[in-house]
Amino acid sequence: MHQDLGSSLDLPATTPEPPYYAVIFTSTRTEGDNGYADMANAMVELARQQPGFLGVESARSESGLGITVSYWNSLESIRAWKENEVHLEAQRRGRAEWYQVYHTRVSKIDYDYRVER
């Protein structure tokens, strides 16, 4: 059922006509997994179930830079997701254990285009 919402992580997310909102989360990791991979997957699945969720894209380069972009229909949806209790615990562990540096940017998408073969 979640496949209806933003489909897979392996493709550019399919999103509605702008305007909509994006959270750009860029990070580098600390050493070791320490439960990170399981939590990251769980957070993607939980995000997909939130009101206003439109899609998510995620990639981590060999050099260690990770970029996750999630798309939302409103700033209120973004705020509610940030304050989700399970997500708050993940954020706390992220600060304490998993991330060396992270940068979160909240933006409004005004214009987009998609090209497919």
Place this chain on the structure above:
Amino acid sequence: MHQDLGSSLDLPATTPEPPYYAVIFTSTRTEGDNGYADMANAMVELARQQPGFLGVESARSESGLGITVSYWNSLESIRAWKENEVHLEAQRRGRAEWYQVYHTRVSKIDYDYRVER
């Protein structure tokens, strides 16, 4: 000298106080390199030299999804970069040869925060 502008691709970009603008470019590749890696590197270096460039982040996952986010001080800077002649040729080859699917989103960053150890 370019290291002053957005520093390395291996870290979250250091950007000024919002508001500023982001171009979120998400893609999947066709098979084979076909000159892609050289052009991608050249485009990052060329972007760094453009007026209004603030930083860039790029990652490609093992599954093949690539995310590149470039940051700019104005929509005019984004437009000028899109219309740069060398970049136009790269865009043409991207559509013709390198990308299976791509999605470009132009957004305004209103709010951000960074956490570093």
